[in-house]
Amino acid sequence: MPQYGDYQNAIYLAGLSGVVPEWPVDHATLRARAAAHWPASVRDYVQGGCGDEATQDANAAAFGHWGLTPRMMVDTARRDLSTSLFGRALPSPLFMAPIGVNGICTDDGHGDLAAARAAAATGVPLCASTLANDPLEDVRAACGDTPALFQLYTPRDPDVAASLVARAEAAGYAAIVVTLDTWVTGWRPRDLNTGNFPQLRGHVLANYFTDPAFRALLPQPPEQDAQAAIMTWAATFGRVLTWADLPWLRSLTSLPIVLKGICHPDDARRAIDAGADGIYVSNHGGRQANGGIAAIDLLPDIAAVVAGRVPVLFDSGIRSGTDVIKAVALGADLVGVGRPYCYGLALGGADGCAHVLKCLLAEADLLMAVDGWPTLAAVREAGARRTDR
Ligand SMILES: Cc1cc2nc3c(=O)[nH]c(=O)nc-3n(C[C@H](O)[C@H](O)[C@H](O)COP(=O)(O)O)c2cc1C
Numbered sequence: 403m404p405q406y407g408d409y410q411n412a413i414y415l416a417g418l419s420g421v422v423p424e425w426p427v428d429h430a431t432l433r434a435r436a437a438a439h440w441p442a443s444v445r446d447y448v449q450g451g452c453g454d455e456a457t458q459d460a461n462a463a464a465f466g467h468w469g470l471t472p473r474m475m476v477d478t479a480r481r482d483l484s485t486s487l488f489g490r491a492l493p494s495p496l497f498m499a500p501i502g503v504n505g506i507c508t509d510d511g512h513g514d515l516a517a518a519r520a521a522a523a524t525g526v527p528l529c530a531s532t533l534a535n536d537p538l539e540d541v542r543a544a545c546g547d548t549p550a551l552f553q554l555y556t557p558r559d560p561d562v563a564a565s566l567v568a569r570a571e572a573a574g575y576a577a578i579v580v581t582l583d584t585w586v587t588g589w590r591p592r593d594l595n596t597g598n599f600p601q602l603r604g605h606v607l608a609n610y611f612t613d614p615a616f617r618a619l620l621p622q623p624p625e626q627d628a629q630a631a632i633m634t635w636a637a638t639f640g641r642v643l644t645w646a647d648l649p650w651l652r653s654l655t656s657l658p659i660v661l662k663g664i665c666h667p668d669d670a671r672r673a674i675d676a677g678a679d680g681i682y683v684s685n686h687g688g689r690q691a692n693g694g695i696a697a698i699d700l701l702p703d704i705a706a707v708v709a710g711r712v713p714v715l716f717d718s719g720i721r722s723g724t725d726v727i728k729a730v731a732l733g734a735d736l737v738g739v740g741r742p743y744c745y746g747l748a749l750g751g752a753d754g755c756a757h758v759l760k761c762l763l764a765e766a767d768l769l770m771a772v773d774g775w776p777t778l779a780a781v782r783e784a785g786a787r788r789t790d791r
């Protein structure tokens with residue numbers, strides 16, 4: 403059972419010898435350092451969001467109005483953060499949310515493989531995006547023994563969709579995460595003002611370019627005419643899914659299917675009734691629709707409806723280990739982090755990414771130690787209280 407808080411001791415001990423951490427341990431400094439490292443186009447794409455970014459900001463700020471209540475005289479000398487997903491043991495509830503431009507987060511263009519290596523090093527699963535700069539088979543292999551999830555942006559062409567899912571199953575992914583909120587991209591002023599749209603430069607299309615069903619749509623292979631291949635991809639991206647499509651998705655795979663982007667309890671109820679194997683509460687980090695309620699504020703009502711029948715995954719606004727614990731307290735089984743791990747990739751590749759994950763886990767673990775919760779079940783039982791009403 404890893405004692406994640408030991409990462410703090412390692413930093414202090416190194417400090418005794420005059421060694422300071424190579425990368426920051428807090429989100430604000432990490433974010434600023436990554437912003438200074440990246441070209442403006444990458445910075446704006448990753449850090450930006452929809453409209454005036456009110457929902458994006460609210461996602462993080464809303465953790466502030468949920469409070470935890472410590473309990474004393476409990477033996478928390480050892481903490482157990484372990485859990486499981488679809489029968490696979492996991493050392494903690496943390497996972498890496500799917501990020502379509504991981505590739506461009508690192509200087510070498512292989513951020514997807516770097517994130518996968520961080521998964522292998524830490525045991526924190528990666529949910530690999532359809533839109534990756536490295537083929538899904540290579541990404542899965544680089545995850546080593548750590549389970550991985552495959553996020554599907556469902557192409558309009560059903561053969562391409564079926565092929566991507568079949569490849570993910572053959573490659574050994576543990577589940578298919580179908581994103582529901584991004585068949586079209588939201589209104590993103592930072593990118594619009596610069597005409598910056600990374601996928602149209604082909605950075606994220608390795609899974610398509612290597613796909614036999616996609617290649618069959620092209621008059622010439624992508625190696626000969628990349629621009630035409632990118633335009634064909636743009637024409638097939640973004641199937642509008644409805645509940646009527648779920649049986650078809652189900653028919654493509656025997657893997658568990660998780661629906662990402664659920665924000666309403668009635669949608670969670672309907673998803674379970676229709677056979678979804680997992681509910682993923684997320685508003686896409688405020689990148690898709692502005693004007694929404696902070697994701698963490700949506701979680702308790704959805705968790706109540708799900709009532710343990712299927713796992714509840716959560717992301718949007720996680721910036722610290724304390725946020726991870728609050729999400730568990732409010733009903734998440736697994737907690738996804740998005741932008742922060744991109745910052746780690748930028749500053750230190752796989753090692754920088756692993757550092758960010760270890761910091762989140764160390765803070766979560768130390769919070770459990772101090773506040774009297776030896777297990778995630780104890781965190782869940784303690785819950786969190788809204789402090790602003
Ligand atoms: C640069 C970037 C690219 C993303 N690409 C995808 C993607 O390919 N598929 C997907 O389902 N979600 C994608 N997301 C959304 C994340 O999976 C996640 O929902 C969000 O980042 C969580 O919010 P956070 O960044 O505040 O932690 C992306 C987010 C960012 C920041």
Ligand SMILES: O=C(O)C(=O)c1ccccc1
Pocket residue numbers: 501502503533584587601606686689
């Ligand atoms: O930017 C995003 O949020 C996202 O999901 C995406 C969409 C297309 C290409 C790359 C990422």
